[in-house]
Amino acid sequence: MTPDQIERIRSTADIILGSGRFADRFYEALFEIAPETRSLFRDDLTALKLKFMNMLASIVGAVERPEMFASILTHLGRQHRRYGVKATHYEPVGTALLISLQASLGERMTPQVRDAWTCLYTEIEGAMLQGGALG
Numbered sequence: 001m002t003p004d005q006i007e008r009i010r011s012t013a014d015i016i017l018g019s020g021r022f023a024d025r026f027y028e029a030l031f032e033i034a035p036e037t038r039s040l041f042r043d044d045l046t047a048l049k050l051k052f053m054n055m056l057a058s059i060v061g062a063v064e065r066p067e068m069f070a071s072i073l074t075h076l077g078r079q080h081r082r083y084g085v086k087a088t089h090y091e092p093v094g095t096a097l098l099i100s101l102q103a104s105l106g107e108r109m110t111p112q113v114r115d116a117w118t119c120l121y122t123e124i125e126g127a128m129l130q131g132g133a134l135g
Contacts, residue, residue: 077131
């Protein structure tokens with residue numbers, strides 16, 4: 001990722017991490033795009049939404065520290081594999097992330113911001129898939 005992409009991610013992450021609706025939008029979009037993923041989760045998503053937001057903050061915070069970034073995501077990939085997440089689930093998750101970003105950022109979701117988040121998610125997906133393969 002380029003320094004400009006990292007800056008775009010950080011500046012927009014501050015907006016979404018302060019939003020009480022981002023996780024709601026993410027899971028709504030995910031379950032609409034990939035309804036089969038709903039069975040992977042408990043009925044009450046309250047605690048999961050908090051974990052999701054905390055993990056997103058950790059990932060954004062570690063984006064410039066490759067060893068920490070890889071470690072977080074490798075571990076996360078192992079956990080998700082144990083929960084029944086399959087490689088085919090990662091594409092709809094990425095789509096749901098972009099939909100949620102668009103809904104939360106509105107006009108701030110420029111093509112450059114979209115590209116930065118897409119690049120970040122590509123790295124997240126690769127590291128998590130690798131972690132899932134190890135676990």
